[in-house]
Amino acid sequence: MGFRLVVLCGYLFLLAPGIFVAIIAFSSDRFLTFPPPGLSLRWFAALWEHEALMGAMRRSAILASVVTVTALAIGVPAAYAIARLSFRGRDAIFAALTAPLLLPTLVLGLGILLVFFPFGLAATWPGLAIAHLAVTLPFVVRIMVTALSTLPPDLEDAAATLGATPFTVVRRITLPLALPGLIASAALAFLISFDEVVISLFIVGPRLSTLPVEMYRYVEGHTDPLVAALAVVLITLSLGVVLLVERLLGFMRAVGR
Template structure:
């Protein structure tokens, strides 16, 4: 059944409302003025040029990129075996395991950040790489588990059974047959967990320090003390980057399917 013109009209209006802030940021990012004003007094690339020469933001960008890559790898290392067990094995407590792995997504990140601060502070892990990795992994692993569960469930079990009949052990069959067929899901999980870590702000606010900070936190601090369009140029660059990453996920396995909503 094709949607009616009224439904299409409401959908178009909703899309317009969602895209309007991004369009505003796009225009302001090319402003030639010294302040965040709309409409801008002129257009220029000066703030994009200033962005890539800003030492503080570029240092925070490098930190966030390295941190997100490490968190993505850790989330896959932990999430892939758990997802395989949930999707392919039948054992007591499987539903409980799946629920526990998803539990961090049910809690406000403010609560998670405060809890992590109270736990990591006595251990001396606040404002450290291990502490940030642990905090970001707490919210990244559930995404990896959900996506990889969908990917493993889509691989026919008959392929593994055929490998068993040819003499492969269950572990070898999983590594040589199931995992390669689920590789697009693994790449999608890696991309999305990278974005989750790269964009994490609230937990980072509790765990960063003067000598170790992430890009979202540095953006927050910059916006508090400065009102120039450089922050709009940075925001637009991150929007384009996120869209490219989502396009990769959509190309590999479909964003809706990757999130387990197919």
């Protein structure tokens, strides 16, 4: 009973900010006040009509989709080589690919800006995509290495013995078995890229902005509940992605428990 109470208090502590934000999002007041004097959907309607935020949301969705596809295209073959092949420098490559996980995003963002500036990549779509790839690729590699390491190699050996080419073995045996990890990697990469704000602040420019950066700029000059309504929308979308992965595959199975 005591353990359950501690767990319940932990959940309440973690969810409390989201609960307050959700309540404020339905406020009828013009300012951020709690408790709200009344309930209304006016800020969700205002959000839909806000061109800057809606445009930034579309740009973030496109950017996150491109980054996700690129991270999978690079990370899955790299993870397969690390998990399945034996070659000199394998551990060093794995450490290099996952090294950004150990760095604070502030330090990583500053380093990326210093590298990008001489090449003219700052405030550009390619530069922003590469910067997001630096923080999403390590997660894809880490999850896929775990997922591929848990697969029984006997099935691949049996397929190869029966005459299947290496490409056919990967396409017909390995990838279908690693599908849970693949879907989890894609979902996590998309959410990380879509939500990235610290590194984006270093790379974006006045004519190129993502949704988290636009939200940051909005709260600097406004005190209305519009940003709370947007936060509720984003929380709902993120929760929907996690629940979809859980429903289809089981989240712990998908990340390679």
